[in-house]
Amino acid sequence: MKILHAGNLANLGYLATRELRKAGMDVELLMEKNPPKGSDPTRFDPTLNNSYPDWIFFYDKRKLSWKTDIIKIMRNKKYDLIHAYVELPIFAYISRRLFVAHTLGSDFRLLAFSNSIRGMLLRRAYKRAKIVLYSQADHLPLFSKLKLTNYLFIPILRDTSFYKPQKIVDSPYSDKxxxxxxxxxxxxxxxxxxxxxxxxxxxxxxxxxxxxxxxxxxxxxxxxxxxxxxxxxxxxxxxxxxxxxxxxxxxxxxxxxxxxxxxxxxxxxxxxxxxxxxxxxxxxxxxxxxxxxxxxxxxxxxxxxxxxxxxxxxxxxxxxxxxxxxxxxxxxxxxxxSPNVFSRKIRSICESVLNEEKIEQIHEKISKIS
CATH class of the missing domain: 3.40.50.2000 (Glycogen Phosphorylase B;)
Known part of the structure; x- marks a missing residue:
């Protein structure tokens, strides 16, 4: 089972791919070349030492061909499943590959309800996706408005090994x-x-x-x-x-x-x-x-x-x-x-999708993972 994670808004794609690989899954990441600072893994993960791992692949928005480049990568037969974030479910939809969509914020709150071409394509992608994952509680009432039934809540992971309590001994505000x-x-x-x-x-x-x-x-x-x-x-x-x-x-x-x-x-x-x-x-x-x-x-x-x-x-x-x-x-x-809980849930979801299980069965499986 080889999975392509596509998209890296706020480094969530990178973190998910990294942790899933640690858990033994065969996962690669597709992300924008020269990304915004908030979506650059080298600023997020100090252990990278300003160098990207070999399991990250890039598309370059400075090229006229960047959209078709994404689709070509998604169509690579080495991938069994695409996990597409934010707007990239549009490309997964066009690629005609098996995919799950993962909403993260205003892509679902705003863009999916817009009358733009992107909004229309995103709605079509959600309907074609095997599952629409969401990680924001306020998204829940929006699914019925889009007439979607193939949705599943999964709490997004955080790097609990990096973000942790620390005593700051040299704080200039210790008396404040x-x-x-x-x-x-x-x-x-x-x-x-x-x-x-x-x-x-x-x-x-x-x-x-x-x-x-x-x-x-x-x-x-x-x-x-x-x-x-x-x-x-x-x-x-x-x-x-x-x-x-x-x-x-x-x-x-x-x-x-x-x-x-x-x-x-x-x-x-x-x-x-x-x-x-x-x-x-x-x-x-x-x-x-x-x-x-x-x-x-x-x-x-x-x-x-x-x-x-x-x-x-x-x-x-x-x-x-x-x-x-x-x-x-x-x-x-x-x-x-935690990465442990997230990884086990994502593995279960991917296996269930590839086994063509119904959304109700997947819901039941995920609810038992803690």
Missing amino acids: FVIFHPPNLDWNLKRNDVFLRGFSEFAKINSNSVLIIVDRGVDAEKTHQLVKSLGIHDKVIFIKGPLNSTEMLRYYNLSDVVVDQFSVGSIGAIGLETFCCAKPLITFIHEKLHESVYGEVPPVCNAQNSYEITKQLEYLIDNNNRAKIGKQGYEWVIKYH
Whole structure:
């Protein structure tokens, strides 16, 4: 059984391929040549030493032939199955090979519902796919709108051997209450402005607090302006982004609290990495949807507006509360998102697809893997 993973948004394709190979599966990765910084394995995995392994193959978007190059690679008969991420199920569909689709974010929330050619092709790809995998709880209600029944929830894996609790001995903020805010500065998608207003109220009575913001995104300039207008510029530190994985690991661990987004309603990579480092997470999630797909609600400090954000920060100023929530988050990510659990589930899914088992049978098998 030889599998091609196609796509590497936020290095998820690389991480999945690497861990599946460690588990003994014959897997290769197809990804973009000269990728964006956030999707470059050499920035994500320091053990690569700036060199790509021989199981990664590339397509080059600078070439006019890049789309047909993808399809040619997918049509290689050495592959028994294609595992295609984000928009690459379109190419798997055109290749006419056996494939599963894996949604990761706005590809499913937005593109699949658009009237564009890409949106139309993506909808067709989902219908042709043997299974549509999803890893975001807020995707669940969208399947019925697309009239899809071949879907399966699989928690995305995180590298729990790399992202882990560490003691930072040289932190310049050791005498401060440190809040880390690493998501893109995109007010529409992340509602960073809502968070800043909540932090502003918190900082009025907690003068010892400091907020570290990763300075990247379409609304970076607006964020700087808002910080000034709120009068909190003396409590905010902007660091140039994006950060690589080693830098992210350091900031997670020197922080007391990590704050993510307040719009999407699902836990993403930042949230899971926060859990790996046993730090409390403030974000917004749809609790009922998470309970539907996991069977229980993840231990986040849930907030949706500035007032709730302020209250969660006030709750987490207490050391015992932070320790309790951080421990619960760490236990959660090990239970649901460890490479071991993910690898066994993916192996089972691939074997079931190749054996032409029905989606109901696959659901039952996966539910027993923990």
